[in-house]
Amino acid sequence: MAKGLPIDLSSCQAIGLLGTACLALGGETAGALPVEEFIAPSTDQAALGLVGVYFGVVLLIAAWTLLGRLVRGPEPPTVRSLMLVLVVWAAPLLLAPPLFSRDVYSYLAQGAMVDAHMDVYTQGPDLLGGPLAAEVAPMWQQTGAPYGPVFLAVASGLSGLTRGQIPAGLFGLRLVALLGVALMAAALPRLARHSGADPAAALWLGALNPLVLLHLVAGAHNDAIMLGLLGVGLVAALGRWPVLGAVLVTLAALVKAPAVLGLAAVVVLQIRAGRGPARAVLTTAGAAAVTTVGVTALTGTGYGWIRALKTPVSPQNWALTSLLGRATASVLTKAGSGLAPLAVPAWHLLGIVLTVLAIAFIWLRRPRLSPLYALGLSLAVVVVLGPAIRPWYALWALFLIAAAAPSTSVRHRLAAVTGVVALLALPSGAPAGTGELVLAVSGGVLAVVVLWQVNQAARTPLRESTV
Numbered sequence: 001m002a003k004g005l006p007i008d009l010s011s012c013q014a015i016g017l018l019g020t021a022c023l024a025l026g027g028e029t030a031g032a033l034p035v036e037e038f039i040a041p042s043t044d045q046a047a048l049g050l051v052g053v054y055f056g057v058v059l060l061i062a063a064w065t066l067l068g069r070l071v072r073g074p075e076p077p078t079v080r081s082l083m084l085v086l087v088v089w090a091a092p093l094l095l096a097p098p099l100f101s102r103d104v105y106s107y108l109a110q111g112a113m114v115d116a117h118m119d120v121y122t123q124g125p126d127l128l129g130g131p132l133a134a135e136v137a138p139m140w141q142q143t144g145a146p147y148g149p150v151f152l153a154v155a156s157g158l159s160g161l162t163r164g165q166i167p168a169g170l171f172g173l174r175l176v177a178l179l180g181v182a183l184m185a186a187a188l189p190r191l192a193r194h195s196g197a198d199p200a201a202a203l204w205l206g207a208l209n210p211l212v213l214l215h216l217v218a219g220a221h222n223d224a225i226m227l228g229l230l231g232v233g234l235v236a237a238l239g240r241w242p243v244l245g246a247v248l249v250t251l252a253a254l255v256k257a258p259a260v261l262g263l264a265a266v267v268v269l270q271i272r273a274g275r276g277p278a279r280a281v282l283t284t285a286g287a288a289a290v291t292t293v294g295v296t297a298l299t300g301t302g303y304g305w306i307r308a309l310k311t312p313v314s315p316q317n318w319a320l321t322s323l324l325g326r327a328t329a330s331v332l333t334k335a336g337s338g339l340a341p342l343a344v345p346a347w348h349l350l351g352i353v354l355t356v357l358a359i360a361f362i363w364l365r366r367p368r369l370s371p372l373y374a375l376g377l378s379l380a381v382v383v384v385l386g387p388a389i390r391p392w393y394a395l396w397a398l399f400l401i402a403a404a405a406p407s408t409s410v411r412h413r414l415a416a417v418t419g420v421v422a423l424l425a426l427p428s429g430a431p432a433g434t435g436e437l438v439l440a441v442s443g444g445v446l447a448v449v450v451l452w453q454v455n456q457a458a459r460t461p462l463r464e465s466t467v
Contacts (some may be wrong), residue, residue: 007224009077009085015451018091019059020213023427024096026052026443027218031097032429034105034166035134038075041428047439052429053099054443055450060089060210062451063420068415071204072408074301079189082203086185089208090178090217097216098170098423100391105135105357108169109221110145111155114301120145121304132164144308148254149299151222156299169239170220177220181212184399185229190235195370206402206409210422215392226255227399230262234372237266242275248289253288254295255307261378263288264363268371273407319389321351349387376400391421 030049188197229252237245252259325344378395
């Protein structure tokens with residue numbers, strides 16, 4: 001009987017490795033390159049690189065999908081073997097240029113500003129000047145940093161170590177991101193066991209999925225260290241160290257603010273462990289307050305990050321409330337109304353109100369939900385109704401839902417969404433033009449054709465040659 005392409009751990013590992021290798025090679029001409037190395041998208045080099053990147057993205061998605069079948073099969077791979085797959089897939093991206101976003105250059109510039117004792121919350125990188133500031137996108141040149149003191153301290157430390165050298169800084173930030181991914185991978189099995197879920201399935205969805213590799217590793221986003229700290233903080237709160245858990249979750253929130261919702265999970269976990277509600281709230285709030293004050297005093301950056309959370313979003317951001325705001329503004333403009341400029345802010349405000357109400361409903365009206373699952377749903381609400389959205393924001397919710405989803409159907413739907421979202425950004429981080437879209441689709445289609453041909457070859461029985 002004809003057989004298809006054999007699915008085993010080695011095959012999945014090899015296909016994914018080829019995918020990330022193509023990503024790294026294509027990124028050398030089509031990635032978010034430094035200004036001095038920029039290659040115009042119209043050149044043959046950039047076109048070939050873009051095709052190569054999307055060829056690699058589709059291979060990676062295919063490898064991850066096949067690995068998911070193994071995880072759900074009769075003899076699933078162990079957690080240790082999945083960790084090895086993650087290391088192998090991530091390896092080619094270690095020295096690759098930044099991909100899918102230029103945010104990493106903003107991180108470097110903001111770290112240099114802190115190192116130079118500039119107020120990074122009221123001033124943008126244009127005040128810094130020089131090569132680092134030149135790498136930051138024009139929209140963000142005069143925008144304060146929306147990140148907390150923990151991440152800015154890390155970025156400042158790297159600035160001091162690398163002395164403003166861009167390649168060394170990029171490598172340092174990627175190592176920080178890899179540390180965050182490692183903490184995520186370490187936390188997921190423990191969180192899954194607490195929730196009664198399969199640790200291997202949680203690791204597959206929460207740490208091995210393409211969004212982690214494309215955006216947290218290749219893009220070196222600080223969301224990696226936020227989620228890593230959040231994960232280990234929740235693991236600590238599951239055990240006998242709720243205060244340590246609150247400290248770690250607070251540190252995560254001092255990287256990026258959405259992680260502060262993790263404190264609610266720390267409180268609920270204590271209550272379910274038998275601690276009184278008042279004591280749980282006071283202990284968690286006290287630990288969070290002391291950590292915030294202590295870290296802020298040590299870093300010397302102040303509390304301006306709270307005000308900087310109002311950082312403007314891109315005019316073309318495709319968040320739901322931004323889309324509705326622009327559509328409303330267009331209608332009002334055509335109607336000759338002077339209220340058009342208020343449309344986007346009004347929708348953003350409505351999104352914030354709905355977010356607060358939805359989170360309150362999740363925690364107060366659904367008390368039987370797992371605290372980890374409730375936290376994942378809450379972060380999903382923040383992403384969907386927030387004023388700005390990026391592909392990697394989906395990982396805020398995905399990380400926790402992977403470990404705590406009450407059914408496999410939820411994980412299957414999230415996996416399908418992951419595969420689609422992984423295709424939504426160009427490797428340069430720039431908006432997509434028609435030409436770039438054609439090249440990206442061509443690269444993806446080429447990967448599908450190659451995989452189909454390999455599968456067909458495997459299905460064709462070997463014929464013995466006759467002499």
